[in-house]
Amino acid sequence: MAILLDEKTKVIVQGITGREGSFHTKLMLDYGTKIVAGVTPGKGGQEVHGVPVYDTVEEAVKEHPDATASIIFVPARFAADAVYEAVDAGMKLVVVITEHIPVHEALKFINYAKQKGTTVIGPNCPGLISPGKAKLGIMPGHVFKEGPIGIISRSGTLTYEIGYALSKQGMGQSTVIGIGGDPVIGTSFTEAMELFEKDPETEALVLVGEIGGDMEERAAQMIKEGRFTKPVVAFIAGRTAPPGKRMGHAGAIIMMGTGTYQGKVKALEEAGVKVAKTPFEIPELLRQALKK
Amino acid sequence: MKLFEYEAKEILKKYGVKVPKSVLVKKGEDPIEKMKQAGLEPPVVVKSQVLVAGRGKAGGIKMAKTWDDVKRLVDELFDKPIKGIKPRLLLIEEAIPHEVELYVGMVIDRSERKPVILASKYGGMDIEEIAREKPESIIRVHVDPFIGLKGYQARLVGKKIGLTGKALSNFAKFLTALYNMFMEYDGELAESNPLALVGDEVIPLDARLIVDDNALYRHPELAKEILEESGEYTEWEIKARKKGLAFVELDGDIGIIGNGAGLTMTTMDLVYEFGGKPANFLDIGGGASAELVKTAVSFLVEFPKTKKIFMNIFGGITRCDEVAKGIVKALEELGKLEKPLVVRLAGTNEEEGREILEKHGIEAFVDPIEAVKRLMEL
Numbered sequence: 001m002a003i004l005l006d007e008k009t010k011v012i013v014q015g016i017t018g019r020e021g022s023f024h025t026k027l028m029l030d031y032g033t034k035i036v037a038g039v040t041p042g043k044g045g046q047e048v049h050g051v052p053v054y055d056t057v058e059e060a061v062k063e064h065p066d067a068t069a070s071i072i073f074v075p076a077r078f079a080a081d082a083v084y085e086a087v088d089a090g091m092k093l094v095v096v097i098t099e100h101i102p103v104h105e106a107l108k109f110i111n112y113a114k115q116k117g118t119t120v121i122g123p124n125c126p127g128l129i130s131p132g133k134a135k136l137g138i139m140p141g142h143v144f145k146e147g148p149i150g151i152i153s154r155s156g157t158l159t160y161e162i163g164y165a166l167s168k169q170g171m172g173q174s175t176v177i178g179i180g181g182d183p184v185i186g187t188s189f190t191e192a193m194e195l196f197e198k199d200p201e202t203e204a205l206v207l208v209g210e211i212g213g214d215m216e217e218r219a220a221q222m223i224k225e226g227r228f229t230k231p232v233v234a235f236i237a238g239r240t241a242p243p244g245k246r247m248g249h250a251g252a253i254i255m256m257g258t259g260t261y262q263g264k265v266k267a268l269e270e271a272g273v274k275v276a277k278t279p280f281e282i283p284e285l286l287r288q289a290l291k292k
Numbered sequence: 293m294k295l296f297e298y299e300a301k302e303i304l305k306k307y308g309v310k311v312p313k314s315v316l317v318k319k320g321e322d323p324i325e326k327m328k329q330a331g332l333e334p335p336v337v338v339k340s341q342v343l344v345a346g347r348g349k350a351g352g353i354k355m356a357k358t359w360d361d362v363k364r365l366v367d368e369l370f371d372k373p374i375k376g377i378k379p380r381l382l383l384i385e386e387a388i389p390h391e392v393e394l395y396v397g398m399v400i401d402r403s404e405r406k407p408v409i410l411a412s413k414y415g416g417m418d419i420e421e422i423a424r425e426k427p428e429s430i431i432r433v434h435v436d437p438f439i440g441l442k443g444y445q446a447r448l449v450g451k452k453i454g455l456t457g458k459a460l461s462n463f464a465k466f467l468t469a470l471y472n473m474f475m476e477y478d479g480e481l482a483e484s485n486p487l488a489l490v491g492d493e494v495i496p497l498d499a500r501l502i503v504d505d506n507a508l509y510r511h512p513e514l515a516k517e518i519l520e521e522s523g524e525y526t527e528w529e530i531k532a533r534k535k536g537l538a539f540v541e542l543d544g545d546i547g548i549i550g551n552g553a554g555l556t557m558t559t560m561d562l563v564y565e566f567g568g569k570p571a572n573f574l575d576i577g578g579g580a581s582a583e584l585v586k587t588a589v590s591f592l593v594e595f596p597k598t599k600k601i602f603m604n605i606f607g608g609i610t611r612c613d614e615v616a617k618g619i620v621k622a623l624e625e626l627g628k629l630e631k632p633l634v635v636r637l638a639g640t641n642e643e644e645g646r647e648i649l650e651k652h653g654i655e656a657f658v659d660p661i662e663a664v665k666r667l668m669e670l
Contacts, residue, residue, distance in 0.1 A: 076506065077509065100506045101506060102478050102504050102506045102507035102510070103400060103478070103480070103504050103506065103507075104400075104437075104475065104478050104504065104507065105507075107400060107405055107406070107407075107437050108437055108438070110405055111405060111406075111436075111437060111438065112438075138578075138608075138609060139608060140607075140608040140609070140639065140640060143608075143639070153554070154554065155552060155553065155554020155555065156552050156554065156578065156608070157550075157551050157552025157554060157555040157578070157606050157608060157610075158552060158554030158555045158558055158606075159554070160606055160608045160639065161555060161558075161606045161638075164606070164638070164639070181553060181554070183400065183402045184400060184402055184405050188403065208554070210553075210554055210557060211557075213402045213403065214402070214403055215402075215403065218403060235558075237554045237555075237557040237558045237561065238557045238560075238561070239560075239561040239564065240542070240557075240560045240561050240563075240564045240570055241540075241557055241560070241573070242542065242543075245540050246540075247540060247553055247556075247557050247573055248538055248552075248553025248554075248556060248557070248573065248575045249553040249554070250505075250506070251402070252553060252557070255399075277561075277565055278558075278561070278562055278565060278661070279558060280660070280661060
């Protein structure tokens, strides 16, 4: 088992004929992801790496009724439209890789998807991978190994670094989700934690947070209240980031006094979570947490 | 992108809000003549148009009771840097006598994924101060982005900050205008503080609007070159932006380059953990070309704050050999690197990358901890 994605998940790629879409379609296929269709308006009838391309998601679903997940590589100005299209075509999971989507757009499509029962991951995220089964994203597959650790992360590259460090120590992963670096995202820490709590394969969880927002504090609250019962180790990036400055990610900003490194670490430690000072302490802290 | 007070007030007017009568003055213009043309006379408030927060406390807002005051204060304020930034424009505004100052603003609540209205009867202080000193006075009301702000919600906010009668309905009208501006202009923040209560009327003495940079394509009339005076960016941050680099200046002396925002921040933190102080954040992003790497390295060599440079790359989409080629290019162009450079390469094509670097006498580590230790020895 894994969460949200496994070797049976049938996937549609929106924006498959673009540079990024086509490149990552190849890598996802090589990893074993079951990509059944691609969509680019006006490019219907073509093929990309052997995957048939349709003009609309509706047509793709008609031909491939078992498709339940979509991944979006559409440019920012058109990405919101692509999300509505995927939701309306009945997709259960929509991963939005696209960066630079206006926050007011994300706000609306995320609320819309929620009402329709669709899970959105992102925007501005690397996607997710269930190692050994499938990947629905842009992460390098080889750094992750199959195993019992779940990872939820606000970052991309840092997640690869941590996944790599864990894999090297023989600590494989059940599912790794990059939830995205934007201020408003479709799946938060706590929402992903609910799924990991129910997943029998996941024995422990790594939370990779960063400054800005209050998702880490909410995760801590959930643990404190006993709604998440598996061992958790956390790492928070941005200890040395000054307030009021955006650190690369649109969401990584300390604003109006909230979202500080200290606040997050305090909340997590009060909930009994070990917070690693560097990403390279995570494997050891996990080992200790699992022993208890 | 932050808008100036005068810009935010111009936009508010389009939403039917009554703002104080004012004139905008450039350096060298005669403020007296401009005021007379506009039918404005003392007492007035002279306000420095800068984008940094805490302008009033920093001495950027002055009351002029006489024509002489106006002349003197205009000269004074044009020459007075507010947190390092001198204004290009001053706003001269009629003084509005008032006794009550309210706070009202709105942002997007990231966790609730909804716009949230914040209001307090204790205006004049900034929201952080109110949150610290009178947290119970802050009223929060979430708005469904599809349904919009309902009249009853606007009245509810007004009622909770102590308004009644005609003042309550005037406040509700103002709040609705502010909300509509916030939504239609892709606001990250819209705020009026202080919002003055004058009899039954509410009048925004200050107005702020921050527009989401990612949405500027929808507001082409706002997109302009204001980097220099925004007060958000330092001289070197502006230089970096012009070269297309994601760079933030910090206080230390160790130059940092990473790929990906999270990893770059973590690299800063790692240096700090080992006793160093980062001079900057510089993220080359995913899939960086050798050209971009060259630009980034050369930039940090030039950046006067850095004494040494640490580059931490974990290759996913980014290829380590491409990164190495970029470093070599920088080396060739600069003749030699005047500042020591420590590189950590891991992930995609790391062997190839290390080989390229070693041929040119640049140390490349696999283990980031070893790399930082070496960096600190230099």
